[in-house]
Amino acid sequence: MGVRLLRPTAGGWEWQSGAACSGSDSSLFYGPQGESAGTRRWRERQARALCASCPVVMACAEFALAAGERHGIWGGLTETERSILAAGGRVYRPAAG
Ligand code: SF4
Numbered sequence: 581m582g583v584r585l586l587r588p589t590a591g592g593w594e595w596q597s598g599a600a601c602s603g604s605d606s607s608l609f610y611g612p613q614g615e616s617a618g619t620r621r622w623r624e625r626q627a628r629a630l631c632a633s634c635p636v637v638m639a640c641a642e643f644a645l646a647a648g649e650r651h652g653i654w655g656g657l658t659e660t661e662r663s664i665l666a667a668g669g670r671v672y673r674p675a676a677g
Contacts, residue, residue: 595636595639595640601634637655641656644662645666
């Protein structure tokens with residue numbers, strides 16, 4: 581018996597055609613195991629800066645929340661932030677200064 585993989589429909593993924601991160605290094609959005617806290621903060625700041633300029637940021641965040649994406653930065657949200665939002669909590673992020 582073969583393994584059947586779910587395939588996204590075009591309508592579910594078409595927002596990705598406008599992604600600001602298209603062609604970017606995915607390591608900016610997915611950190612390695614054992615990443616130091618300082619490196620992680622730097623990496624997440626860089627990824628969020630790209631997300632902040634992305635025309636599909638809301639669609640990306642909504643997709644990740646609906647899909648229960650457990651890893652990476654999607655729509656400018658980290659794994660932890662998505663977990664908090666999924667549990668009904670609120671995310672506070674102080675303004676950069
Ligand atoms: S919001 Fe961020 S992760 Fe999502 S498509 Fe845009 S740049 Fe990529």
